[in-house]
Amino acid sequence: MKKNIALAAVASLFLFAACSKSSEKAEDAHAGHDHAAEASSTEEVAVAAEEETDNVASADNTVLEITIKGGDDMKFDLSTIKAKAGQKVKLTLVHSGKLPKASMGHNFVLLNNGVNETDFAAKALAAKDNDYIPAGSSNEIIAHTKLVGGGESDTIEFTAPARGAYNYICTFPGHSALMKGKFIVQ
Numbered sequence: 001m002k003k004n005i006a007l008a009a010v011a012s013l014f015l016f017a018a019c020s021k022s023s024e025k026a027e028d029a030h031a032g033h034d035h036a037a038e039a040s041s042t043e044e045v046a047v048a049a050e051e052e053t054d055n056v057a058s059a060d061n062t063v064l065e066i067t068i069k070g071g072d073d074m075k076f077d078l079s080t081i082k083a084k085a086g087q088k089v090k091l092t093l094v095h096s097g098k099l100p101k102a103s104m105g106h107n108f109v110l111l112n113n114g115v116n117e118t119d120f121a122a123k124a125l126a127a128k129d130n131d132y133i134p135a136g137s138s139n140e141i142i143a144h145t146k147l148v149g150g151g152e153s154d155t156i157e158f159t160a161p162a163r164g165a166y167n168y169i170c171t172f173p174g175h176s177a178l179m180k181g182k183f184i185v186q
C-alpha cells in the first residue's frame with residue numbers, strides 16, 4: 001500500500017513535471033505570440049492616438065490660417081501648404097505686385113484629387129469672363145479665390161479634404177507653369 005502511494009506520488013510528480021514542462025513550452029510559444037501581438041497593437045494604439053489628435057484638432061476648430069503671395073514675378077511664395085484632414089482653412093491670397101488684374105491677375109485654385117493641372121489650366125483659358133474658373137468645374141475644384149490684381153487680396157475658407165497631395169495653381173493664362181504648388185493633407 002505504501003509502495004503504491006509512493007508510486008502514485010512519483011507518477012503524479014512525473015506527470016506534473018511533464019505537464020508543467022509542456023505547458024511552459026506552450027506558454028513560451030504563447031508569450032512569443034503575445035509579444036508580437038502586443039508590439040503591433042501598441043503600434044496600432046500609437047496610430048490611433050495620432051488620428052485622434054487629428055480629429056481633436058478639427059473638433060477644436062483649430063483654423064489653419066495661410067497667407068500666400070503672388071507678385072509681378074508670376075510666382076507664389078509658397079510651394080507647399082500642409083493641413084490636417086478635416087481642418088478648417090482660412091487662406092488669403094495677396095497680390096504683392098503692382099500690375100493690374102488684366103495683365104498680371106492671380107488666383108488660387110485648389111484642384112481635386114486626380115485633376116490634371118495642365119489640362120485644367122488649358123480649359124481655364126476660355127473662361128476669362130469668369131475669372132478663369134471654367135463653368136461646371138466645381139467638382140474639379142476644392143476651393144478657389146477670385147482673381148486679384150496688384151495690391152489686392154482675397155480670403156477664402158474651406159475644409160481640408162481627405163489625406164493626400166492636391167495641386168494648386170493660378171489659372172490666369174500662362175501662369176500655372178510657374179504658379180503652382182502642393183497642398184498636402186496629413
Ligand SMILES: [Cu+2]
Nearest residue numbers: 105106170175
Ligand atoms: Cu497668376
